[in-house]
Amino acid sequence: MSLLRALLLSLCAFAWNAHAAKLVDDRGVTLELARPPQRIVTMLPSLTEVVCELGACSRLVGLDDFSNWPAQVRQLPRLGGLEDTNIERVIALKPDLVLLASSSRAVGRLESLGIKVATLEPKTLADLRRMWAQLAQALQVPDGAARWQRLEAKVDAAAARLPAALRGTTVYFEVNSAPYAASEDSFIGELLARIGAVNIVPGKLGPFPKLNPEFVVRANPQVIMISDHDARALDTRPGWDRIRAVRDGRVCLFDAQQGDVLVRPGPRMSQAVQLMVDCLQKRGRQP
Amino acid sequence: MTRPAALALLLLVASVLLCVAGVAVGSLGWEPVWMRGGDASAAILWEIRLPRTLGAWLAGALLGLAGAVAQGLFRNPLADPYLLGSATGAALGVAVLLVLIGASPMAASGWAARLGITGAAFAGAVAAVLVTLALAKGVQHTLRLLLAGVVVGMVFGAFAALVMFWEPDIMRAMQAFLLGTTGFLGWGSVGLLAALFVVNLAAAVMFSRALDALSLGDTTARSLGVSLGPVRVVLIGVMALATGAAVAQVGLIAFIGLVAPHLVRAAVKPTHRWLLPLASLAGGVLLLAADVLARWLLAPRELPVGVLTAVLGGGYLLWLMHRRPL
Numbered sequence: 170m171s172l173l174r175a176l177l178l179s180l181c182a183f184a185w186n187a188h189a190a191k192l193v194d195d196r197g198v199t200l201e202l203a204r205p206p207q208r209i210v211t212m213l214p215s216l217t218e219v220v221c222e223l224g225a226c227s228r229l230v231g232l233d234d235f236s237n238w239p240a241q242v243r244q245l246p247r248l249g250g251l252e253d254t255n256i257e258r259v260i261a262l263k264p265d266l267v268l269l270a271s272s273s274r275a276v277g278r279l280e281s282l283g284i285k286v287a288t289l290e291p292k293t294l295a296d297l298r299r300m301w302a303q304l305a306q307a308l309q310v311p312d313g314a315a316r317w318q319r320l321e322a323k324v325d326a327a328a329a330r331l332p333a334a335l336r337g338t339t340v341y342f343e344v345n346s347a348p349y350a351a352s353e354d355s356f357i358g359e360l361l362a363r364i365g366a367v368n369i370v371p372g373k374l375g376p377f378p379k380l381n382p383e384f385v386v387r388a389n390p391q392v393i394m395i396s397d398h399d400a401r402a403l404d405t406r407p408g409w410d411r412i413r414a415v416r417d418g419r420v421c422l423f424d425a426q427q428g429d430v431l432v433r434p435g436p437r438m439s440q441a442v443q444l445m446v447d448c449l450q451k452r453g454r455q456p
Numbered sequence: 457m458t459r460p461a462a463l464a465l466l467l468l469v470a471s472v473l474l475c476v477a478g479v480a481v482g483s484l485g486w487e488p489v490w491m492r493g494g495d496a497s498a499a500i501l502w503e504i505r506l507p508r509t510l511g512a513w514l515a516g517a518l519l520g521l522a523g524a525v526a527q528g529l530f531r532n533p534l535a536d537p538y539l540l541g542s543a544t545g546a547a548l549g550v551a552v553l554l555v556l557i558g559a560s561p562m563a564a565s566g567w568a569a570r571l572g573i574t575g576a577a578f579a580g581a582v583a584a585v586l587v588t589l590a591l592a593k594g595v596q597h598t599l600r601l602l603l604a605g606v607v608v609g610m611v612f613g614a615f616a617a618l619v620m621f622w623e624p625d626i627m628r629a630m631q632a633f634l635l636g637t638t639g640f641l642g643w644g645s646v647g648l649l650a651a652l653f654v655v656n657l658a659a660a661v662m663f664s665r666a667l668d669a670l671s672l673g674d675t676t677a678r679s680l681g682v683s684l685g686p687v688r689v690v691l692i693g694v695m696a697l698a699t700g701a702a703v704a705q706v707g708l709i710a711f712i713g714l715v716a717p718h719l720v721r722a723a724v725k726p727t728h729r730w731l732l733p734l735a736s737l738a739g740g741v742l743l744l745a746a747d748v749l750a751r752w753l754l755a756p757r758e759l760p761v762g763v764l765t766a767v768l769g770g771g772y773l774l775w776l777m778h779r780r781p782l
Contacts (some may be wrong), residue, residue, distance in 0.1 A: 250624055347632035348639075374757055379632075382639045383504050384483035384756035398557045402572060407642035408503040 192307040194287040195271045202285065205309040206266035210248065210259055213270045215291050215435045217242060219301060220268070222320075222436035223310045231262045237429070238437070260284070266307070291434040292376065294359045323439035328364040331446045335453045336365035341390040341414070344432070346399040348385070349377050356434045360442050366392075366449065382406055390414050392452050394445070397422040414452075421448035460730040463723050467737035471513060474744045478509030481748050483756040503642070511641030512747040512761075513740040514649035515702040516712055518656065520739020522698040523713030524720075524732050525660055528667040529691050530598055537699040537713035540601070540692070541584035541608035546703040548612045549580020550633050551619040554626040573633070574645070574704045581700035584612050585692075595688040598674075636709035636762035638747045645705045652701045656694045657736060663687050664728035671728075709762045712739045715769035722776045742769050 192200040210231040211217040217236035220229060226239065231246045233254075246262065249255040254275035259267060260282060267279055271290040279286045289304070291297040298317065305313020340361055342351040351357035354372035361368050369388035370378065386408045393414040395403070400422050404410050414420055423431060423444065431441045480488040482505060522537030530539070538544075553576035589595065591604035620630055666687040669677040678684060699713070716739035720731060746764035753759055 345628045345632075347629065347637065349628065378757045379760075381483040381751055381756050381758045383500060386500060386504060387483055401557075405572075405642075406640050407507055408499060411499055411503075 192287050192303050194289055194303070196288055198287075200266075200285055200287050200307075202266070202307060206264075206285075206307065208262065208264045208266075210262060210264040210267045211236065212248065212251065212254055212268065212273060212275070213290065214238070214429070215297075215433045216268045216270075216289060216300075216304075218433065218435035218437065219291075219297075219304055220308070223301075223305055223308055223313060223316065225308045225310065228308070230264060231259065256282070268304075291356070293354075293356055294434070297356075297434045297438075320436060320439060324360075324363060324442050327439050327442040327446055330443075331364050331449060335449050338366050338392055338449055338453045339369050339388070339390045340366045340449075341369050341385055341388065341393045343393065343395045343399060344377055346402070347379050348382060349379050350385075352376055352378055356438075357431060357441075360438060361445060364442060364445055364449070366445070383408070385409070386412055391419060392449060393420045394448060395420060395422060396428050397424050419452040421452055459724045460726045460734060463720070464730075464734055464737060467734065467741055470741045471737065471744065474741060474748060475509050475513070477748050478512070478744060479505050481505075481752045481755070483751075485752055485755040507643045507646045508638055508641045509744065509747070511646045511649060511705065512638040513744040514646065514653050515638070515641075515706045515709070516716075516743025517736040517740035518649065518653055518698040518702040519709065519712040519743070520716035520735040520737070521653070521657060521660060521732060522695045522702070523715075523739070524717040524728070524735035525667075525691050525695045525698075526713065527717050528670060528728055528731075529688070529695070530602055531671060531673075532602070533718070534714070535602075536711075537695060537702075538609070538708075540588045540605040540696060540699075541612055542581035542696060542699045542703060543708050544609045544613035544616060545584020545587075546577040546581040546700070547630070547634060547708065548616040548619070549576040549578075549583070551616045551626060551630055552576065552580075554629055555619055555623045577633070577707075578700050578704035580612075581703055582696065584608055585696040585700070589692070595692050596685070601692075632760070633707045634762075635760035636707035636765075637758075638706050638743075638750070638761050639758065641705060649701060649705060652697060653736070656698045657733065659690055660694050660732045661729060663690055664732055667691070667728040667732075706743075707762070709743065709765055711762075711766045711769050712742055715773050716742060718773055719769070719776075722773070 192202065194200065207228050208230045209220060209225070209228050211220055211229060212233040214233065214236045217229065217232055218238055220226065221239050221242065226241055229242060229245060231248045232242060234247050234250050236242055246258065248258050251270055251273060254273060256275060256278050259275070259279065265285060267284055267286045269276055269286060269288050271288045273288065276286055276288060289300045291300050301317050302313060342357055342361065343349070344351050350370045352370040352372050352374050353362065353368045355376035358368050358370070358372065369385070369390045370380065389412055391413050393403070393412070400420060403420065404415050409415050427444055430437045431444060479501060480486060482500065519537055526535040526537055526539055527533060550573055553573065588601070588604045588608045591608065592600040595601060620627055666677070666682045669680045669682045674684065702709070717731060717735040719738045720726065720734040726734060742765060743761070746761050746768055750759040750761045750764050
């Protein structure tokens with residue numbers, strides 16, 4: 170009997186080890202890790218934030234130029250942007266795992282130099298959840314799932330703060346003055362749906378479509394969410410002074426820091442939801 | 457009717473038809489708003505689609521005119537309106553403005569906002585042309601001017617790339633500018649473009665005989681009694697002003713200035729008196745057609761209009777060349 174138990178235990182331990190040492194990335198490549206990585210380089214702000222949220226901030230040794238949260242990562246060496254990763258400096262840090270965006274051109278170069286590379290790029294809530302689970306497994310964070318549940322609960326709590334009367338407010342979220350919008354299909358759109366706002370840009374146009382400005386005038390949104398430096402010329406765009414949101418001053422301006430919170434899928438999505446709820450409460454029309 | 461006159465008539469008819477199409481194509485694709493009526497529809501028609509349509513035509517016409525002037529003045533079939541560095545100058549102006557707006561909210565609400573993308577692009581284009589003229593020591597040596605323009609274009613382009621490298625946040629806005637966009641043309645822009653078009657076309661046509669003489673070479677032109685100094689000053693001015701205005705309003709739309717005069721020459725062999733207005737008409741038709749298609753093909757999404765001008769104009773020119781050598 171005790172023999173059987175020992176066998177079972179060892180099997181379990183084996184299973185746990187095999188379980189822990191794997192990371193399946195966005196390319197579908199399975200990474201075998203002999204032990205949990207201790208020297209991690211992240212080249213995407215979302216990845217940095219998730220790794221830190223999983224309690225592994227101290228294992229980071231290098232970052233991309235744009236990661237700026239949490240505050241404790243600001244001292245770490247910067248290794249370039251998304252397209253211009255400094256390969257030499259990455260190698261010099263002797264990382265045992267490099268986490269990159271899927272679009273990064275450094276992937277092939279780093280792999281040929283014998284570095285373990287995983288590409289993870291959360292573009293939707295489902296991506297984020299999958300990436301979260303993969304990283305928790307690779308970093309051997311035992312309560313990864315529980316942390317995700319807590320984050321979900323915080324998002325729900327923030328969303329619930331929106332008065333029922335303001336649900337169904339039509340919103341236009343502009344990412345860039347070209348104008349590129351965040352559609353229902355983007356991460357931002359998913360968060361808007363979470364609080365019950367109606368995005369005027371349907372998901373079938375792709376996550377960040379470049380719109381005909383006339384489309385926005387047509388849709389006549391009640392609230393516009395936009396970054397503060399794109400907002401200045403809003404009422405000078407032809408016909409835009411007729412949009413309800415512009416006419417009634419229901420335009421929410423987000424500064425650069427708030428913009429980071431909104432556009433990065435990661436552990437701060439509860440704050441992002443809070444920003445959206447605050448915006449609608451301040452600017453939305455009380456019936 | 458002479459062949460140039462017939463071509464002019466054809467292009468005018470095409471312009472009118474495209475204007476009708478431009479007013480009928482909107483964010484839902486083909487939807488002639490005059491059929492429906494209603495306040496919102498009227499507003500969209502008068503405040504958005506009509507100025508956008510006319511503005512696109514005028515910007516294309518200015519680029520076509522500048523292209524015809526450039527090719528005549530430099531006696532070079534590869535010359536285009538951006539030859540004096542105005543394109544990259546405008547790009548640098550816009551890049552710097554975007555960085556200033558991003559860097560300090562104070563600038564965003566103050567003078568930078570009043571200047572706007574349009575103003576910054578125009579200032580950048582004019583600055584680049586002035587640098588080119590200074591480097592070429594005036595307008596008297598065409599070859600020096602050509603070379604100085606290319607160098608200034610390279611250097612300003614490099615600076616613009618450097619600014620983008622420092623502030624990757626502006627990349628997306630810059631890309632929209634570099635590919636050209638006709639989406640935000642209002643009545644103010646249309647008025648400005650129309651006034652400049654009339655002035656520039658009149659000035660260029662006035663010197664069209666000098667351009668004809670120039671096509672035989674500087675010496676021959678001088679022996680025919682053309683005083684080259686004032687001719688060059690006026691024509692360079694026309695080129696810089698027309699290009700600067702068009703770039704400021706619609707961004708860097710490629711190819712129209714180069715291809716519009718060639719399209720005209722492929723159909724008829726006119727003197728400059730006819731070539732200048734015909735190239736303007738062809739440029740207007742080309743950009744307006746591209747604008748209508750850009751709105752229509754993926755509505756309510758928009759294609760970058762500059763991509764379509766290259767595909768349309770380039771494709772047509774290649775077809776003509778295939779049919780019979782130019």
